[in-house]
Amino acid sequence: MTTLKTRLTVKRLHPLFVAEVTGIDLTVPVPREDLRTIWDAFNEHQILVFRDQAFDDDSQIAFSRNFGELEMMVAHPGNDWNPGHISIMTNLGKDGNMLPLDHPAMEHRLRNEAWHSDSSFKPVAALASLLAARIVPPVGGNTEFASARAAYADLPAERKAELERLTAVHRITHPDMDEDKGYDDEAKKRHTVTHPLTRVNPVNGRKALYVGAHAQEIVEMPPKEGRRMLDELTAFCTQPQYVYSHHWRDGDAVMWDNRCTLHRATPFDKTRYKRKLHRTTIAGKAPDSAFASMPEPRMASV
Numbered sequence: 001m002t003t004l005k006t007r008l009t010v011k012r013l014h015p016l017f018v019a020e021v022t023g024i025d026l027t028v029p030v031p032r033e034d035l036r037t038i039w040d041a042f043n044e045h046q047i048l049v050f051r052d053q054a055f056d057d058d059s060q061i062a063f064s065r066n067f068g069e070l071e072m073m074v075a076h077p078g079n080d081w082n083p084g085h086i087s088i089m090t091n092l093g094k095d096g097n098m099l100p101l102d103h104p105a106m107e108h109r110l111r112n113e114a115w116h117s118d119s120s121f122k123p124v125a126a127l128a129s130l131l132a133a134r135i136v137p138p139v140g141g142n143t144e145f146a147s148a149r150a151a152y153a154d155l156p157a158e159r160k161a162e163l164e165r166l167t168a169v170h171r172i173t174h175p176d177m178d179e180d181k182g183y184d185d186e187a188k189k190r191h192t193v194t195h196p197l198t199r200v201n202p203v204n205g206r207k208a209l210y211v212g213a214h215a216q217e218i219v220e221m222p223p224k225e226g227r228r229m230l231d232e233l234t235a236f237c238t239q240p241q242y243v244y245s246h247h248w249r250d251g252d253a254v255m256w257d258n259r260c261t262l263h264r265a266t267p268f269d270k271t272r273y274k275r276k277l278h279r280t281t282i283a284g285k286a287p288d289s290a291f292a293s294m295p296e297p298r299m300a301s302v
């Protein structure tokens with residue numbers, strides 16, 4: 001009997017970033033040469049869309065670990081104050097039924113509809129996130145991605161030089177939401193950090209603006225002025241030419257680079273359709289303020 005062997009292919013989906021990866025099953029140990037291809041494509045394209053993956057939590061965690069240690073989620077109402085390695089984006093309760101819109105978990109998840117970079121409020125900010133579809137709605141509920149690398153590249157040289165001297169304060173809390181409901185005081189304290197306003201990919205030296213909803217002040221500026229500048233920079237990065245909107249299909253998994261992209265969830269009819277996606281988050285390695293050495297993939301699955 002002959003086995004039909006498929007080949008890994010990488011195809012660009014947007015003029016500036018995002019590639020689709022097909023011809024590989026990520027739910028089983030991935031050959032070393034394919035991991036290298038995926039890692040190179042990730043650094044180049046910033047967002048990878050994998051098709052036809054039948055991930056469960058164990059296989060998703062195993063694949064994610066090829067690229068570094070996984071983050072532990074912070075306790076909040078969206079995970080019943082019981083965090084693990086899997087963060088669940090859903091409008092469903094444990095019984096599989098749709099939650100009322102005023103449920104604390106639903107209110108908490110509205111934060112995902114603001115442009116952000118995952119875990120930018122952590123001292124060692126996230127390298128990558130992998131979000132895999134479990135149940136997708138037929139309409140809406142896209143995830144939008146913006147390339148803060150492409151946006152940065154379009155800035156004039158003097159503006160780049162000015163921004164590279166600045167540092168932002170990132171907080172876990174959302175500036176426009178009731179902060180007291182979302183996290184306990186200890187979590188808020190631990191998750192207020194500073195990062196440079198530009199972030200470098202050490203593999204290829206490409207720079208990006210490191211902004212989004214968690215970046216709320218600029219250390220070197222008065223608070224209101226800094227906030228205004230951060231809002232402007234996030235708006236700059238999320239102009240239509242820098243945005244890719246992902247419509248989820250069954251079997252999709254998207255891996256994005258938190259160092260150089262922003263993302264947000266888009267609305268859908270949460271009273272009519274079910275949506276459930278599971279996320280793993282791959283932690284950065286070195287203190288990010290140094291940007292000294294981001295991880296190479298461990299190539300554990302051979």
Ligand SMILES: [Fe+2]
Pocket residue numbers: 112116117118263
């Ligand atoms: Fe996110």
